[in-house]
Amino acid sequence: MNAGKQVQYGQSRAVRTRKINGQKLAPYLFILPFILSFLIFFSYPLLNAILMSFQRVLPGDVAFIGLDNYKKLLNPDFYKALLNSTRYTFWTLLVLIPLPLLLAVFLNAKLMRARNFFRASLFIPALTSIVVAGIIFRLIFSELDGAIMNSFISWFGFDSQKWLLSSSLSMVALVVLATWRWAGINILYFLSALQSIPNELYESADIDGAGTLNKFWKITVPLLRPITIYVFTITIYGGYAMFTESFMLWGSRGSPQNIGLTMVGYIYQQGFQYFDLGFGSTIGITLLAITLLVSMLQLNVLGFFKKED
Amino acid sequence: MRKMGLGLTALFLVLTMALTACSSTNNGTNVKPSASPAGTKAEGGEAPPAAEPTKLTLWTFVQQHADFYNFMAAEWNKGNPDQQIELDAQNIPYDDMHTRLLLALQSGKGAPDLVDIEQSKFPNFMKGDVQLVELNDIVEPEIPNIVKSRVEIYSKDGKYYGVDLHVGATVMYYNKELMDKAGVNPDDIKLWSDVETYGKTVAEKTGVPFITFEGSGNWSWWPAINQMKSDQVGPDGEITVDDPRNIQAMTFFKKLVDEKIAAVSPGTGHDTPEYKAFMNGGGAAAVFMPFWFMNRFTDEMPDLKGKMIIRPMPAWEEGGNRSAGMGGTGLSITNQTKALELSKKFLAYAKLSKEGNIQVWKQLGMDPIRTEVWSDPAMSEPNKFTDYFGTDIFATLTEIKDEIYPVNIRETSPKVFDAVRNEIVPKIFQFGEDPETVIKKAAEALRKDTGK
Incomplete structure (x- = not known):
């Protein structure tokens, strides 16, 4: 090897590299791990799912079948799953934004006692295994008179209910489970946003004689808008992606009259329980399109794409 | 430059680690019998393969089934010193196990040698080209001795692909x-x-x-x-x-x-x-x-x-x-097995033999598919079931065996x-x-x- 020549070459290359690549290449390098994981774990499966949604996929028998899978989508089970997921998303939005916001305001208030205790206890459900929680909630919402929920409503003079058999009551069970589980996380988002609101705003409002409610509506809520949009978006996504909760309440054999069938549950049922991976992919792609559409609509309505004044 | 080089090396290392992680799982699931350290010696041709056990992987979704298979493997090893089995019976939750098996068979990689498939899930494995091994050579000779419907459930076009654990009367x-x-x-x-x-x-x-x-x-x-x-x-x-x-x-x-x-x-x-x-x-x-x-x-x-x-x-x-x-679980062999003959022998021993069928009652408290053992004295030995229901359990079963x-x-x-x-x-x-x-x-x- 000609060492001298190599050193010389190496030096000139190093200079060139530093000039040309040093600044341009570095950012790409830093995001490379993300890009790679995105390509491997997201883009590839997504493209493959699009491909599979036009195929019949069986061992040793993979064939293109055109739009057959998409035609199969127009069936009562699909509508039921879509309706269930939409209802669930609607109710979680209605509960999981105002409630955590209010709780966060309380937890942020200086007058509140044992703040850290409440913060921790509200956040703990988010750390609990959903499988464990699901089993406990199944027992809480059991139809027996001695079950927690039935004992609770009996104090108010109601009869015992078969919670997991009726469409509307089971939605209550699902939303209660979701609230228990996710409220803590949303509180965390709102809390951190609340703490970034400058105190001077409240002080000057005090000087102007604004009351607590006025301050809440005129300062807190508007300044929380960015985080609210964020929480809104992830709640929509979480609503349509819900599967485990329903799976835990009713088990793998499905729910009576499909009252607990969600979109992802439908993918699971068709793809893995009926081993129709092609049709499963079709439902997945459709779900992606629906969530994308709903999120875009919502972001548009909330003015996310508007330029700041 | 040096910093960038360092960064690149680090990145390369991370990637290599990720990739080796992938490949090691592949190896883990497809262990070849000769992969054990003793294998090198045997290949040399001097030591007889007697002491070298063949590793068989088995998936099930019930811990009691796994315990039963482990017991049967130990019994098999006692009687067959020249064909030792090292059984790796893994208990995986019901849905998870069937899903994993579907994907392993679809992708042609990662399936176990033997697998318990629950009756209502079985039809999924009969779709497309069947990825399970035909068991006619071990099942057919036993047909007169067993409740035939218990293997017919796991058949397609006259080929048997699984043997049930029990009758489920x-x-x-x-x-x-x-x-x-x-x-x-x-x-x-x-x-x-x-x-x-x-x-x-x-x-x-x-x-x-x-x-x-x-x-x-x-x-x-x-x-x-x-x-x-x-x-x-x-x-x-x-x-x-x-x-x-x-x-x-x-x-x-x-x-x-x-x-x-x-x-x-x-x-x-x-x-x-x-x-x-x-x-x-x-x-x-x-x-x-x-x-x-x-x-x-x-x-x-x-x-x-x-x-x-x-x-x-x-x-x-x-x-x-x-x-x-009613109900049932069939034991099958996947076409990804590296030890087909031994897997078949073990399946026949555990599920079709008289010894195996007596253990189905003793270990699991289930009604064995081989009806001759129903009248075996072993079936009326006291256990937690006879303590609970009385000793005439199998008298009732024998009465209805043709119904x-x-x-x-x-x-x-x-x-x-x-x-x-x-x-x-x-x-x-x-x-x-x-x-x-x-x-x-x-x-x-x-x-x-x-x-x-």
């Missing part, structure tokens, strides 16, 4: 205490029509329903129609849910519920904590469930110990079948079962709708969906 479990209180002798209940007459007496005298039916399950309707040699799916997978016999059985059951002789099971199924609490507290006088339900009594309804007895089911007519084989009609499990079955559990049964039992209308409507929808 459905029997009546009577709460003797409640029956005595009502003054009704369980042995007098021979026909379903007797259920109506005697059941009424029991319900009136004891104040609890005589019997319960599953409110969103298949363990009540299916055995009852199987007794009449009907099914929900035909031999070619055609939808037979609305067979007149099925409607007849369901209409009769609905009538019993309406007359308060029968109740819909709390928790909407018999295998639920709600039902077990209810039954344990003397909630109903009887229930019919497959034989494997025995261990739910011994383990989860302790207060009924010594009070329960096992009898044949009532027949629909004189001389009719008094049982039905078990096969069931059809075909590609359409998973969809049909879901429709029965989640549509037909709840609508009739929970919401009181008319059986004939509900069943016919569901059958039409199923025909449209499956094209069968």
Whole structure:
């Protein structure tokens, strides 16, 4: 090897590299791990799912079948799953934004006692295994008179209910489970946003004689808008992606009259329980399109794409 | 430059680590028998392969099954020092295991040598090119000795792909205490029509329903129609849910519920904590469930110990079948096995041999598929089941052994079962709708969906 020549070459290359690549290449390098994981774990499966949604996929028998899978989508089970997921998303939005916001305001208030205790206890459900929680909630919402929920409503003079058999009551069970589980996380988002609101705003409002409610509506809520949009978006996504909760309440054999069938549950049922991976992919792609559409609509309505004044 | 080089190296390392992680899992699941350190010696040709065990991986979804297979592997090793097995029996949760197996067979990588497949999931593995090994050479010689329907469930086009663990003979479990209180002798209940007459007496005298039916399950309707040699799916997978016999059985059951002789099971199924609490507290006088339900009594309804007895089911007519084989798990071999012959030998030993079948009762408390062992003295040795139900368990079974009609499990079955559990049964039992209308409507929808 000609060492001298190599050193010389190496030096000139190093200079060139530093000039040309040093600044341009570095950012790409830093995001490379993300890009790679995105390509491997997201883009590839997504493209493959699009491909599979036009195929019949069986061992040793993979064939293109055109739009057959998409035609199969127009069936009562699909509508039921879509309706269930939409209802669930609607109710979680209605509960999981105002409630955590209010709780966060309380937890942020200086007058509140044992703040850290409440913060921790509200956040703990988010750390609990959903499988464990699901089993406990199944027992809480059991139809027996001695079950927690039935004992609770009996104090108010109601009869015992078969919670997991009726469409509307089971939605209550699902939303209660979701609230228990996710409220803590949303509180965390709102809390951190609340703490970034400058105190001077409240002080000057005090000087102007604004009351607590006025301050809440005129300062807190508007300044929380960015985080609210964020929480809104992830709640929509979480609503349509819900599967485990329903799976835990009713088990793998499905729910009576499909009252607990969600979109992802439908993918699971068709793809893995009926081993129709092609049709499963079709439902997945459709779900992606629906969530994308709903999120875009919502972001548009909330003015996310508007330029700041 | 140096910094960038360092960054690149780090990145490279991370990537290599990620990739090796992938490849090591692949190796882990496809261990070749010769991969053990001792293998190098054997290849040298000097040491006989006697002491070198072949590693067989087995997936199951019930820990007791895994324990049973481990026991059988140890027994096998005692008798076959030249063909040692190192069994790696892995217990994976039910849904997870079947999903993983589907994906492993679809992708051609990562499947175990042997696998337990639950009956209702089996049709999924018969789709496309079957990825399981044909077992005719070990099954066919044993056909005269076993309950044939227990291997037919796991067959397609005359090829057997799995062997069941048990018969799952459905029997009546009577709460003797409640029956005595009502003054009704369980042995007098021979026909379903007797259920109506005697059941009424029991319900009136004891104040609890005589019997319960599953409110969103298949363990009540299916055995009852199987007794009449009907099914929900035909031999070619055609939808037979609305067979007149099925409607007849369901209409009769609905009538019993309406007359308060029968109740819909709390928790909407018999295998639920709600039902077990209810039954344990003397909630109903009887229930019919497959034989494997025995261990739910011994383990989860302790207060009924010594009070329960096992009898044949009532027949629909004189001389009719008094049982039905329900539920089951087939042991299969995947085509990814590296030790086909040994896997077959082990499967035959564990599931078809006399020793294996006796252990099915001793270890698992299930009714073995090899009927000759039912009269073996080993079956009446005291254990927790004889303590609970008395010593005449197998006397009852022997009585009904020729009255078990096969069931059809075909590609359409998973969809049909879901429709029965989640549509037909709840609508009739929970919401009181008319059986004939509900069943016919569901059958039409199923025909449209499956094209069968």
